[in-house]
Amino acid sequence: MTAVADVAGGTGTDSTSPSADRSRPRALSHLDALESEAVHIFREVAGEFERPVILFSGGKDSIVMLHLALKAFAPAPVPFALLHVDTGHNFPEVIDYRDRVVAEHRLRLHVASVQEFIDRGELRERPDGTRNPLQTVPLLHAIETNRFDAVFGGGRRDEEKARAKERVFSLRDEFGGWDPRRQRPELWQLYNGRHAPGEHVRVFPLSNWTELDVWQYIAREKIELPAIYYAHTREVFRRDGMWLAPGEWGGPKDGEAVEVRQVRYRTVGDMSCTGAVDSDAVTIEQVIAEIAASRLTERGATRADDKLSEAAMEDRKREGYF
Amino acid sequence: MTTGTTPATTGSADVASAVAETLSATSATSLLRFATAGSVDDGKSTLVGRLLHDSKSVLADQLEAVEHASRSRGAEGPDLALLTDGLRAEREQGITIDVAYRYFATPRRRFILADTPGHVQYTRNMVTGASTAELAVILVDARNGVVEQTRRHAAVAALLRVPHVVLAVNKMDLVDYDEAVFSAIAAEFTSYAASLGVPEITAIPISALLGDNVVTPSAHTDWYSGPTVLEHLETVEVAHDPERDVARFPVQYVIRPQTAEHPDYRGYAGQIASGVLRVGQRVTVLPSGRTSTVTAIDALGRSVAAAWAPQSVTVHLADDLDVSRGDLIAPADDAPATGQDVTATVCHLHDTPLRVGQRVLLKHATRTVKAIVKEIPSRLTLDDLSPHPEPGELVANDIGRVRLRTAEPLPLDPYAVSRRTGSFLLIDPADGATLTAGMSGDAFAEAAKATRAAAKDGAEDDGWDF
Numbered sequence: 001m002t003a004v005a006d007v008a009g010g011t012g013t014d015s016t017s018p019s020a021d022r023s024r025p026r027a028l029s030h031l032d033a034l035e036s037e038a039v040h041i042f043r044e045v046a047g048e049f050e051r052p053v054i055l056f057s058g059g060k061d062s063i064v065m066l067h068l069a070l071k072a073f074a075p076a077p078v079p080f081a082l083l084h085v086d087t088g089h090n091f092p093e094v095i096d097y098r099d100r101v102v103a104e105h106r107l108r109l110h111v112a113s114v115q116e117f118i119d120r121g122e123l124r125e126r127p128d129g130t131r132n133p134l135q136t137v138p139l140l141h142a143i144e145t146n147r148f149d150a151v152f153g154g155g156r157r158d159e160e161k162a163r164a165k166e167r168v169f170s171l172r173d174e175f176g177g178w179d180p181r182r183q184r185p186e187l188w189q190l191y192n193g194r195h196a197p198g199e200h201v202r203v204f205p206l207s208n209w210t211e212l213d214v215w216q217y218i219a220r221e222k223i224e225l226p227a228i229y230y231a232h233t234r235e236v237f238r239r240d241g242m243w244l245a246p247g248e249w250g251g252p253k254d255g256e257a258v259e260v261r262q263v264r265y266r267t268v269g270d271m272s273c274t275g276a277v278d279s280d281a282v283t284i285e286q287v288i289a290e291i292a293a294s295r296l297t298e299r300g301a302t303r304a305d306d307k308l309s310e311a312a313m314e315d316r317k318r319e320g321y322f
Numbered sequence: 323m324t325t326g327t328t329p330a331t332t333g334s335a336d337v338a339s340a341v342a343e344t345l346s347a348t349s350a351t352s353l354l355r356f357a358t359a360g361s362v363d364d365g366k367s368t369l370v371g372r373l374l375h376d377s378k379s380v381l382a383d384q385l386e387a388v389e390h391a392s393r394s395r396g397a398e399g400p401d402l403a404l405l406t407d408g409l410r411a412e413r414e415q416g417i418t419i420d421v422a423y424r425y426f427a428t429p430r431r432r433f434i435l436a437d438t439p440g441h442v443q444y445t446r447n448m449v450t451g452a453s454t455a456e457l458a459v460i461l462v463d464a465r466n467g468v469v470e471q472t473r474r475h476a477a478v479a480a481l482l483r484v485p486h487v488v489l490a491v492n493k494m495d496l497v498d499y500d501e502a503v504f505s506a507i508a509a510e511f512t513s514y515a516a517s518l519g520v521p522e523i524t525a526i527p528i529s530a531l532l533g534d535n536v537v538t539p540s541a542h543t544d545w546y547s548g549p550t551v552l553e554h555l556e557t558v559e560v561a562h563d564p565e566r567d568v569a570r571f572p573v574q575y576v577i578r579p580q581t582a583e584h585p586d587y588r589g590y591a592g593q594i595a596s597g598v599l600r601v602g603q604r605v606t607v608l609p610s611g612r613t614s615t616v617t618a619i620d621a622l623g624r625s626v627a628a629a630w631a632p633q634s635v636t637v638h639l640a641d642d643l644d645v646s647r648g649d650l651i652a653p654a655d656d657a658p659a660t661g662q663d664v665t666a667t668v669c670h671l672h673d674t675p676l677r678v679g680q681r682v683l684l685k686h687a688t689r690t691v692k693a694i695v696k697e698i699p700s701r702l703t704l705d706d707l708s709p710h711p712e713p714g715e716l717v718a719n720d721i722g723r724v725r726l727r728t729a730e731p732l733p734l735d736p737y738a739v740s741r742r743t744g745s746f747l748l749i750d751p752a753d754g755a756t757l758t759a760g761m762s763g764d765a766f767a768e769a770a771k772a773t774r775a776a777a778k779d780g781a782e783d784d785g786w787d788f
Contacts, residue, residue, distance in 0.1 A: 025598050025630040027561035030353035030432040032633070039622065039634035040593040043574040047647045047688065071622045072634070075587060076579035158425045165422050171754075184756040185421070185446060185671050187453040188745045189593070190685055194754025208434055210425045 031217055035068065038205040040189060041168060042072040045150050045203055046079050048193045052150035052203075053110065055139075056082040058094035059268035060225055061154030061206055063101075064214055067223050068205060069152075070105065080152070081108035085139045087131040088115035089249040089271040097226040110146060112138035129250035130272040140176040143200055150193065152203045158210040168207050174198035211266075212291055219284045230287065231264045231279045242275030266291075351427070354560055357436040357451035357484070359475040360461030365492045369461060369530035369551075370424065370437055371402025376537035377552060379426035421447050430556040445704070445719040448478050449669040449759055453745070456560045457486040459551070460511075464497045464527070468510045474704040476511065480518035480766050481667060481721065483741060486558055487515060489525040490551060495532055499542040518707075519766050524558075526551055564630035569597030570658075570735070570743045571605075571651040572687035577636055589620065589636035590645055595687065595742035597653075598630040599637065604654040607645050608733040613654045614639040631742070648689035650733045650743070658743070660731040664693070667702075667737075667765040668724045668748070670716040672757045676724070676748070677715045682757060683749040684728055692729035693748070699723045702765075716758075724760070736763030 028036065045052050054069060056062045069078045084098060102109045114134050117123040123134050143151060157164045167183055169191045184192055193201050206214070218225065236243040236259065237252040244251050246258055249272045263276035264287070281287040360366035374380050380388075385400065392401045424435040436451030438444070452458055458479045462472050479487050489511050497503045508525035515523050526535055527543050528551060534540030537552045549557065574592040599605075603616045618638040619629050629635045637651065645651075652658060664684075670676050676695060684693040701713035701722040709723075716722045737744030748758035 025564040025628070027352050028633065030351050033353045035622065036593060036632055036634040040574070043591050043593075043634070044688075047575045072591070073575075073577060074623060075584050076577050076581075157423045164424065185450040185759070186756075187450050187747065187759045188742065189454075190687075190745065190747045192685065192747060192749055192754065192756045194683075194749055196753060208423065208425070210427070210432075212427070213432075 031213065031220060034209055034213060035071075035217070037189075037208065038065075038068045039072040041191070041203065041205040042069050042152075044191050045152070045193070046073070049150040049201070051146065051148050052080045052152065053083045053143075053146070053148045054078075054080050054152040055154070056084050056098065056109075057154075057268060058084070058090075058098045058226060059154065060214055060218065060229060061156065063223060063225060064209075064217060065152060065154045065205060066101065066105075067221060078105065078107065081110055083110045083112065083139075083142055083146075083148070083151070085135045085142070086111050086113045086115070087135060087270040087272075088113065088118075089131055089247065091226070091228055091245070091265075091268065091271060093226045093228050094268055097224075110142060112142035114138055117141075128272075130270060131249070132270040132273045135270075136176070143176065148200060149195065150201050150203050152205065154206055155204050156206050156209050156211070156214070157204075166204060166207065168204055169193055170202040170204065171195055172200050172202055176200075178202075212288070215284070215288050215291055219288060226268065228265045228268065231262050231282050233260055233262050234276065235259070236261050236263060236276055243277070244275055245271055247271050351430065351432055352561065353432050353434065354457065354555060354558070355434045355436070355455050356457040356459065356555065357438055357448070357455035358459045358461070359438055359448050359451075359478070360490075360492075361463070361469070361471040364461040364463050365530045366437075366461050368402055369459070369490065369492065369528070369536065370435065372530050372533055372536045373435075373552060374424065374426055375402055376533060377426055377428055421451050428552070428556055433555065445474065445478065445721070446669055446671040446759075448475065449482060449671075452478055452482040452484050453741075453759065455482075455484050457488065457555070457558060458484045459488045459490055461490045461492050461530075462507060462511070464491050464493045464503055464507065467503075467507045468514065470705040472511065473514060473706070476515045476520065477518060477702075477704045477707060478721075480515065480520050481669075481761065483737065484520075485560070485562070486522045486524070487520050488551065488554060489515075489523060490530075491525060491527050492530050494527045494534060494540075494543065495529040499527070499534075499540070501543075501545040504546070524548070524554055526554065564596070564598050567597040567631070567740065568656050568735075569599050569603075569653050570595040570631075570740060571599055571637060572689070572743070573645055573647055573649045573651060574688050575647055576645065588642070589638055590651065591634070591636045592651075592688065593634045594629060594631040596631045596740045598628055599635070599651075600628045601626075605639070605651050606654045606657040607639075607643055608650045608652060608657060609660050609731050610644070610649070612641075612643050614641040614643055616640075648687075650687065650689075652733070658733040658735050660733045662728045662731050663696075664724075664726040664728060664732070664734060664746075664760075664762055666724055666726070666746070666760040666762045668716070668722060668758045668760045670718055670720045670722070670758050672750070672755055673718050674750075674757075675715040675717045676758055681751065682726075683751050684726065684732070684746050684760075685749060686732050686734060686746040687743055689732065690749070691732065692751075693726045695724060696727050697725040699725065723765070724758075734762045737761035738763055 054065060073079060114131050117138050118125060123137055155163055157166060165180055167186050172178060195201055235246055237246060237256045239256060243263055246252055252258055262280055264279040264281060265276050267274055279290060281290045358366055358370060389400045422437045424437055426433050436455060438448045438451035460475045462468060491504050491507050504527040512523050526548060527546055528535045530536060534542055535550045537550060539550055571594050572592050573590045577589040577591050579587050599616060599619060601616050601619055604613060605616055606613050616637055617640045619626050620636040621629050621633055678695055678698055680695045682693050683690050698713055698716060700709040700711050701716060701720055702709060704721060735743040744762045746760045747756055750757050
């Protein structure tokens with residue numbers, strides 16, 4: 001069968017030497033176990049849904065998601081489109097990365113634009129200038145108009161305590177809402193994707209990954225990331241204890257002084273609410289070392305929107321945020 | 323809060339060694355999935371909080387949030403239970419309403435903890451948490467010993483066939499760290515759990531509140547020479563040898579690129595549910611029963627000679643058979659029997675009852691078929707394992723025996739043989755709700771043994787079967 005050479009990239013040596021070490025069963029490493037589980041989740045969705053889509057922000061979690069999806073269906077193309085919810089306050093490096101990935105893998109990209117909703121008067125800018133909470137409306141609109149029935153998100157249960165209660169397959173009502181009391185129990189690896197017309201399912205293949213797992217996997221698989229994840233010098237200013245990048249989104253304000261610092265980002269989101277951390281980690285090994293030693297969680301260190309209240313994430317998820 | 327093991331105020335040398343440890347442990351550490359179970363006031367949340375805290379898995383901003391929340395509730399020190407109670411209703415009512423998953427790591431192992439609520443009405447949540455667990459930690463209060471709820475937890479662990487059970491005898495500080503108290507509880511529990519077929523039981527005397535034997539060995543229990551809870555979690559042998567299991571490969575998805583580059587590629591994608599698949603192996607595809615040979619296995623981009631559970635792979639067969647999602651590939655000489663009559667132990671999960679005559683969907687591995695509930699022969703009282711015959715219906719949290727008739731034949735293994743291909747869900751066809759979790763075959767390991775022995779003798783023996 002010719003497929004052997006195809007999938008092996010021309011090195012089908014293992015199949016001819018059954019005594020090789022690799023053919024002796026042993027426990028999977030934690031990364032292999034997580035990878036295998038995520039691939040299983042992608043294939044379940046491909047088998048059970050009509051119109052799935054991958055939410056893609058250009059952040060490391062969605063990049064890892066896409067990498068896993070590519071592996072899950074190789075050598076066939078990923079049978080899903082991408083959906084980017086564009087806040088209009090993006091880091092240019094991230095948009096550039098997004099467009100390159102889409103072209104390289106010949107993916108289809110849907111863009112749901114917050115700016116367009118503001119221009120049409122269907123959304124109003126918030127006084128604090130952050131657009132992160134505004135993403136929900138364009139997201140739900142895109143899901144409805146494209147009739148997406150499964151929406152992959154890169155959310156991880158280690159990120160936040162409301163997410164710790166999230167299912168891998170999470171049913172959303174016709175308003176995109178999440179009701180923690182109505183969640184389906186999830187047993188074994190049997191995911192239930194049944195839904196009524198108008199409802200959809202959010203799917204989280206990285207549920208069981210931690211921030212460190214994601215970085216170790218990026219290192220192992222040599223996955224390219226947007227440059228802002230590595231230390232670089234950038235103009236920043238201080239607000240609410242975080243280093244924010246100045247931009248058209250409305251920062252800095254009076255009394256906020258811009259300075260040049262060496263920083264990197266632990267998460268990528270809307271520029272108005274994603275903080276940079278001081279860092280001199282320029283390689284992935286240095287990034288991993290920095291995260292392993294950090295005394296702050298990813299979101300605690302860099303996301304302003306989670307600090308709004310004790311249940312900020314839960315409240316946003318109830319409204320349809322992922 | 324008094325603790326001898328607050329996260330170190332790390333000097334730079336400590337940081338460097340911690341980093342080196344983490345990095346060296348990064349690529350090949352194993353993963354342990356475990357579940358906790360305990361009654362409301364047994365201190366389960368405190369144990370989980372203590373494990374996370376003392377293994378330095380709680381970061382400064384999380385601890386700060388907990389301290390803030392504890393203060394606003396009028397508590398003096400940080401309430402570690404607040405680390406795990408995440409939802410508004412839980413914080414408002416001070417209860418845990420749903421399974422939550424926690425993640426922590428030591429240099430030796432990574433952990434996924436299914437944190438399950440202890441309330442009686444949440445048996446379904448313990449079943450949910452235990453379904454993927456390789457180990458269950460069952461808490462008892464040293465002052466109360468083995469109570470009904472403890473027996474219920476042991477029974478659920480036995481039913482779900484969780485391979486390892488830890489009995490954590492908590493609040494030892496309140497019984498003066500008395501060895502006799504611990505030994506009596508451990509003996510009673512071990513004998514009960516062993517009678518249900520729980521293969522391995524480790525009893526540990528702890529105080530979750532004070533940190534005795536959770537992460538660090540206690541100075542108060544010099545009569546105890548066993549491991550701490552964390553040490554046991556780090557070292558328990560869970561690397562189960564797939565060679566001992568029969569191979570099962572549910573086909574999830576057929577990969578057919580039909581591109582110029584891959585005009586004839588046809589691969590069957592799926593996750594190996596149990597056992598080992600090898601190139602050259604003769605296999606049968608169920609339910610059609612046609613046989614072929616494995617010609618290649620692609621393990622996510624790498625061609626391999628063999629692959630094993632739980633690897634996600636793509637399998638190629640020599641013959642162009644009609645294989646699609648829902649089919650099961652198994653060794654030609656060891657394929658499961660297929661049939662339309664299913665006898666199983668189930669845990670009912672949904673608030674509307676399961677009734678005789680009800681039409682449902684049954685999801686088994688990658689296949690979903692129509693089914694009808696033919697009979698509910700018994701409902702189990704978990705407290706004393708006594709059966710209630712012909713209950714007519716099962717309500718939420720009930721565990722019972724069910725006979726189902728499926729519209730199509732299913733290759734269902736006994737749950738005792740494979741947790742993966744012996745389990746199924748019942749789904750409401752009207753709204754898609756997950757109704758019931760099912761385990762085919764005999765209920766408890768001892769019953770399975772008794773039934774097998776009886777079958778050999780040609781005699782009827784109900785054993786533990788109910």
